[in-house]
Amino acid sequence: MLEPKKSETWPSRSAQLAVERGRKVLHIEAEAVRALAERLDHHFAQALDLLAACRGKIVVTGMGKSGIVCRKIAATLSSTGSPAVFLHAAEAAHGDAGVFVRGDTVIALSHSGETEEVVRLLPIIKRLRLPLVAMTGNLDSSLARAADVALDVSVAEEACPLGLAPTASTTAALALGDALAVALLERRGFGAEDFAVLHPAGALGRRFLRVSDLMHTGDAVPKVAPEALFRDVLTEITQKRLGITAVVDGHDRLVGVITDGDLRRALERMENVREARAEHIMTTHPKVISQDALAAHAVGEMERHAITALFIVETTSGRLTGVIHLHDLLKAGIV
Numbered sequence: 001m002l003e004p005k006k007s008e009t010w011p012s013r014s015a016q017l018a019v020e021r022g023r024k025v026l027h028i029e030a031e032a033v034r035a036l037a038e039r040l041d042h043h044f045a046q047a048l049d050l051l052a053a054c055r056g057k058i059v060v061t062g063m064g065k066s067g068i069v070c071r072k073i074a075a076t077l078s079s080t081g082s083p084a085v086f087l088h089a090a091e092a093a094h095g096d097a098g099v100f101v102r103g104d105t106v107i108a109l110s111h112s113g114e115t116e117e118v119v120r121l122l123p124i125i126k127r128l129r130l131p132l133v134a135m136t137g138n139l140d141s142s143l144a145r146a147a148d149v150a151l152d153v154s155v156a157e158e159a160c161p162l163g164l165a166p167t168a169s170t171t172a173a174l175a176l177g178d179a180l181a182v183a184l185l186e187r188r189g190f191g192a193e194d195f196a197v198l199h200p201a202g203a204l205g206r207r208f209l210r211v212s213d214l215m216h217t218g219d220a221v222p223k224v225a226p227e228a229l230f231r232d233v234l235t236e237i238t239q240k241r242l243g244i245t246a247v248v249d250g251h252d253r254l255v256g257v258i259t260d261g262d263l264r265r266a267l268e269r270m271e272n273v274r275e276a277r278a279e280h281i282m283t284t285h286p287k288v289i290s291q292d293a294l295a296a297h298a299v300g301e302m303e304r305h306a307i308t309a310l311f312i313v314e315t316t317s318g319r320l321t322g323v324i325h326l327h328d329l330l331k332a333g334i335v
Helices: 013-039 043-050 064-079 122-129 144-145 168-188 193-200 203-207 232-242 259-267 295-306 326-331
Strands: 058-062 084-088 105-110 133-134 149-152 244-248 254-259 307-314 320-325
Touching: 013 168, 043 105, 043 133, 043 149, 043 168, 058 064, 058 320, 064 084, 064 105, 064 168, 064 326, 122 203, 133 144, 133 232, 232 244, 232 254, 232 259, 244 259, 244 320, 254 259, 254 307, 295 307, 320 326
Parallel strands: 058 084, 058 105, 105 133, 133 149
Antiparallel strands: 244 254, 307 320
């Protein structure tokens, strides 16, 4: 009877070889980026000047793996306040070159600097007098010579053992694109709140939502007059379903609030609660917040005062404009 084959112990030789290969790839690509950082010079600043002066959009173009990198660069630029689009260099020859308009600036990526589809775009770019930033591994190429600024993204070696698949070269180009986008972000004074505007669905976007984005306004705001009877207060709280109502004077200025808890306490202490008026039940000096305040600040105020709603009033007049409830903040993912 044959004995069962013993499984290889970890780490096996094949596993060791895989880890070694992975480390070598990472070291090669890290070295490519390190070398790129060391040789960055005034040409980078010149490229940044061209991009910052752009009054149209930034068109990023390339082919193959470089095209994929270009698509990411364009996306990063757009998300950081610099409108950009990706143009597939091959499709440009079949009508998509119409994306170019005066006022645009072009970033063209080609490791060889001789990619046929990219070089074919140069006459169009020149005819429209569009500033051109080249990212290439060959500063003596057609692309580099035609560019207003040429950035060197050459690498000592590719991580591919065959030296064929773009690996370290695309990593270097991608890193340089990020460097341009971040430097441009800082040049434009683009801040976290600007970023949040362009990322409303993300965690950062939620973090920078304002009270005005979530508050109830108009007829959805529960409010009664100081002379309103107990039953009218109860009806308003019940119908508006926020567990609270504002008490406002004749000029719609906030003078107090009444909560579910206030109603229960009134029932306990008042003998003839039906005759009670809002002004007898309300809590004066209610907590308020500005509609321009961050929603996260509203959460903090509710936690600090152990309440579930805040009314919004105009700073100068004190007039009631809205209300925000803890449930609104929970639904928006602020809490």
